[in-house]
Structure formats: C-alpha cells, structure tokens
Amino acid sequence: DVVEVSTSKTGKHGHAKCHFVAIDIFTGKKLEDIVPSSHNCDVPHVNRTEYQLIDISEDGFVSLLTDNGNTKDDLKLPTDETLLGQIKDGFAEGKDLVVSVMSAMGEEQINALKDISAT
Incomplete structure (x- = not known):
C-alpha cells in the first residue's frame, strides 16, 4: 500500500x-x-480470492476448497499471531471458515478470515 x-x-x-x-x-x-516524475512506475496487480478452509496439516499448510471444487494445498498458515489463533481456534471448534487470500507478484498469503457457520 x-x-x-x-x-x-x-x-x-x-x-x-x-x-x-x-x-x-x-x-x-x-x-x-x-x-x-517523467518516468512510468510499475504497479503490481493484487488479487483477493476467498476459499473455504477444509483442513490444517501438522506442518502448517492449509487445504482450501476452490470455487470449481478442487483443493488448493500450497499455502501456509499466516504468520500474524492474531489471525493464526483465530483460524486454529475456529477450525478446532468445527466452524465453517472462509479465508481471504491476497496474491501479487508471485506471492500468496492468507490475510483475513470469515466464519460462515449457520447461527
């Protein structure tokens, strides 16, 4: 930013x-x-995608469900302690969680969480 x-x-x-x-x-x-000021600047294209959380592996990777029904297994849990705690706690409690993944310049990272469990 x-x-x-x-x-x-x-x-x-x-x-x-x-x-x-x-x-x-x-x-x-x-x-x-x-x-x-006369030069152009490159501006990265940032994407945000939401995936449903299916599983958390022991080595810190997450298994996510894509829109087309495939799984995405190449993302690690976030390093932000607060977000990490919310994901682990919510998953342990059996909540239906959706994570927001930000991607830019070949990098991806989980940056937000939503609980979609029926209330």
Whole structure:
C-alpha cells in the first residue's frame, strides 16, 4: 500500500522527482523509492480470492476448497499471531471458515478470515 507520495521541484540536475513511501502488503515492512516524475512506475496487480478452509496439516499448510471444487494445498498458515489463533481456534471448534487470500507478484498469503457457520 502506498502511504505517502511527495514531489520535489526540478533542480539543477534535471527532472522533478516523486518520493514514494509504501508498506509491503505481505511483510508490513516500510519501503521507499524515488523516481523521476517523467518516468512510468510499475504497479503490481493484487488479487483477493476467498476459499473455504477444509483442513490444517501438522506442518502448517492449509487445504482450501476452490470455487470449481478442487483443493488448493500450497499455502501456509499466516504468520500474524492474531489471525493464526483465530483460524486454529475456529477450525478446532468445527466452524465453517472462509479465508481471504491476497496474491501479487508471485506471492500468496492468507490475510483475513470469515466464519460462515449457520447461527
């Protein structure tokens, strides 16, 4: 997520510049970049997909049900302690859980949880 953009005026060494400050959506780390204002910037395409949680393996991988009925077994549990606890607790209680998976630039990560159990 881009959290700040500032520009500098044209100086004696050429073009005006744009200073970007962003937070990595996967790690939470702060990133900065300075680019000439006349240049283009690549913007990652971020997808969010929801999957029903079927199982959690002992080695920390999840088994997810896709829309077309296949399983997706290549994702690890999230590292965020709060979300991790909510997923493990909800699964242990037998709740029907749907996880939201964010994907960008070849990376995927579970970033949200929804309980769809009938109340």
